[in-house]
Amino acid sequence: MLDLLWLLLPIAAATGWWSGRRSLRASGKDRPCPSLPGEYVKGLNYLLNEQPDKALELFVRVVEVDSETVETYLLLGSLFRRRGEVERAIRIHQNLIARPHLEGQHRATALLELGKDYMRAGLLDRAEGLYKELLSTRYLKGEACFELQKIYEQEKDWLEAIRSAEAYQSSSGDSQQSVIAHYWCEASEQQRQAGRSRLAIDYAKRALVRDPGCVRASILLGDIALAARDSAQAVKYYARVAEQDPDFLPVVLPKLRAAYAGLGDQSGLSRLLSRFRGRKHDSETILQMIRDLLDHGDEPAARKALIEEIGKQVAPVRLLREYVALEQTRFEGDPAETLRLIERVLGEHLQQWFAYRCNHCGFRAKNLFWQCPGCHRWGTIRPYDSPDDNLSGGRHG
Numbered sequence: 001m002l003d004l005l006w007l008l009l010p011i012a013a014a015t016g017w018w019s020g021r022r023s024l025r026a027s028g029k030d031r032p033c034p035s036l037p038g039e040y041v042k043g044l045n046y047l048l049n050e051q052p053d054k055a056l057e058l059f060v061r062v063v064e065v066d067s068e069t070v071e072t073y074l075l076l077g078s079l080f081r082r083r084g085e086v087e088r089a090i091r092i093h094q095n096l097i098a099r100p101h102l103e104g105q106h107r108a109t110a111l112l113e114l115g116k117d118y119m120r121a122g123l124l125d126r127a128e129g130l131y132k133e134l135l136s137t138r139y140l141k142g143e144a145c146f147e148l149q150k151i152y153e154q155e156k157d158w159l160e161a162i163r164s165a166e167a168y169q170s171s172s173g174d175s176q177q178s179v180i181a182h183y184w185c186e187a188s189e190q191q192r193q194a195g196r197s198r199l200a201i202d203y204a205k206r207a208l209v210r211d212p213g214c215v216r217a218s219i220l221l222g223d224i225a226l227a228a229r230d231s232a233q234a235v236k237y238y239a240r241v242a243e244q245d246p247d248f249l250p251v252v253l254p255k256l257r258a259a260y261a262g263l264g265d266q267s268g269l270s271r272l273l274s275r276f277r278g279r280k281h282d283s284e285t286i287l288q289m290i291r292d293l294l295d296h297g298d299e300p301a302a303r304k305a306l307i308e309e310i311g312k313q314v315a316p317v318r319l320l321r322e323y324v325a326l327e328q329t330r331f332e333g334d335p336a337e338t339l340r341l342i343e344r345v346l347g348e349h350l351q352q353w354f355a356y357r358c359n360h361c362g363f364r365a366k367n368l369f370w371q372c373p374g375c376h377r378w379g380t381i382r383p384y385d386s387p388d389d390n391l392s393g394g395r396h397g
């Protein structure tokens with residue numbers, strides 16, 4: 001059974017035919033009118049006999065495409081693509097582009113749509129060619145840059161992605177600065193993996209120029225310094241993250257611990273953490289504070305801090321597990337066995353802990369992604385510490 005979408009075809013064909021007749025009459029020309037009715041009936045028969053592709057072929061071939069019908073065809077093509085019927089969408093858009101008298105704006109729209117069809121079909125090279133062709137016209141340049149940006153993102157060609165994002169930004173006025181900073185970070189990671197640390201540092205610094213609040217660039221610079229055993233520099237960059245966005249403190253605390261250890265500065269992390277004591281109540285930061293106290297042999301202070309913090313949280317599962325683990329050291333025999341059991345149950349429960357969440361689409365993840373796998377936005381996934389709904393429901397990866 002054909003759905004309503006296919007009715008757009010005969011409607012577009014009939015509209016084209018009538019408008020063709022009207023313009024011929026108005027011009028007083030002695031040419032015969034387009035002979036649509038015969039073909040029209042044939043096309044309708046194809047539709048009624050459930051041969052939609054033959055109907056599509058015929059209607060698209062015979063119909064006059066003008067400003068009145070082109071919108072319908074563009075709509076039809078885009079609806080086909082959205083339903084995943086990419087080949088049909090491509091046929092419609094190719095046919096439109098092949099019309100020699102198509103008005104510039106409509107041709108540009110058909111080019112843009114065909115490019116989206118190709119992207120949907122995974123034919124990135126062809127889509128790229130069309131968008132570049134669009135850039136040589138005076139239409140839809142911003143849209144073409146935006147689509148090119150998406151192609152280069154998929155191809156991981158970050159320098160080209162930056163160029164397209166800049167062109168899109170200047171044509172649309174829509175700021176891409178934080179996205180461009182992420183592209184520089186991606187380029188930096190590529191260079192780092194290729195063993196070119198100097199270029200990796202240069203690119204990460206460019207990210208900070210674009211977006212001084214880019215925590216990812218600071219983390220990258222810290223990681224590069226730490227790998228080069230430059231602990232002082234690593235501490236500088238990691239500590240900067242706490243200034244840029246304290247919510248990312250849980251991400252850099254283990255790294256800071258390693259960097260301070262490299263410096264031989266046993267109290268460095270405590271000094272830094274003391275600045276946040278009383279201000280940060282996410283469980284990761286608190287756990288790091290507790291472990292720092294334990295590292296310094298101050299078990300009573302660790303226990304006291306844990307009890308205080310557990311009382312402040314709605315569902316402090318992570319802190320409870322830490323507390324139970326700490327308490328085990330004070331008992332022997334059955335009580336210790338019971339505490340071990342509780343710790344194991346809490347641990348199993350925490351297997352489902354999502355430490356990150358996208359603040360745009362709500363996607364939750366156990367690891368930090370800089371581009372959300374759900375909505376593909378950059379920098380929207382953040383550390384997340386709301387245990388009341390952390391362990392159940394929602395999209396996640």
Ligand SMILES: [Zn+2]
Pocket residue numbers: 358359360361362363372373374375376377380
């Ligand atoms: Zn998202």
